[in-house]
Amino acid sequence: xxxxxxxxxxxxxxxxxxxxxxxxxxxxxELRRRLRESGLRPTRQRVGLGWILFAKGDRHVTAEMxxxxxxxxxxxxxxxxxxxTLHQFTEAGLLREVAVDGAxxxxxxxxxxxxxxxxEGENALFDIEGPAIEIGDLPEPPEGMEIARVxxxxxxxxxxx
Numbered sequence: 001x002x003x004x005x006x007x008x009x010x011x012x013x014x015x016x017x018x019x020x021x022x023x024x025x026x027x028x029x030e031l032r033r034r035l036r037e038s039g040l041r042p043t044r045q046r047v048g049l050g051w052i053l054f055a056k057g058d059r060h061v062t063a064e065m066x067x068x069x070x071x072x073x074x075x076x077x078x079x080x081x082x083x084x085t086l087h088q089f090t091e092a093g094l095l096r097e098v099a100v101d102g103a104x105x106x107x108x109x110x111x112x113x114x115x116x117x118x119x120e121g122e123n124a125l126f127d128i129e130g131p132a133i134e135i136g137d138l139p140e141p142p143e144g145m146e147i148a149r150v151x152x153x154x155x156x157x158x159x160x161x
Contacts, residue, residue: 027055038092048075049085053095058110060098060125066107100125100153115152128154 031050032042040046052069053061061069067082077085086107089095096108100118106125108116115128133152141147 027051034094035092038089038094040088040092045075045077045081046085046088048073049077049082050089050094053089053107054109058108058127060106060108060116062104062106098125098151098153113149115154117154117156120155120157128152 028047028051031047031054035042035046035050049066049070052066052073052075053059063079063083063086066086067077067079070077070082086095090097090107093111094109096111098106098108098116100106104123108125110127115133116125117128118125135150135152138147138150
């Protein structure tokens with residue numbers, strides 16, 4: 001008899017070890033595992049928002065964009081919960097915060113070292129591919145401090161024709 005390894009109740013009923021569920025390749029199980037490994041409890045809201053964030057590959061979202069996507073996906077969360085979750089994911093190392101303007105912050109699912117283009121007037125943020133930017137001669141940080149990372153945002157605008 002086959003056991004539905006994506007259903008926790010079916011796993012318990014079959015006395016199958018829980019570790020087996022993590023090996024099924026199920027994206028939701030993988031997301032829950034990533035949350036636990038990052039020190040976050042995989043609550044229904046975190047899993048729902050995480051699924052929306054990470055299921056589409058590398059991307060840049062604002063809290064408002066994620067809130068709208070959650071509403072369309074019928075994930076019941078408040079805007080405050082979206083903000084809290086994005087900041088928790090960032091602190092846990094699952095997201096990278098990119099401050100474009102004082103009031104505009106994007107959250108990037110690609111946490112590796114890279115830089116960004118920002119299209120003014122369109123509020124579009126996207127990655128600069130490859131090692132196109134070289135940074136040298138950084139200032140010596142103050143005593144007791146170290147440079148965590150350097151963010152470069154190249155601002156673009158459409159040419160007037």
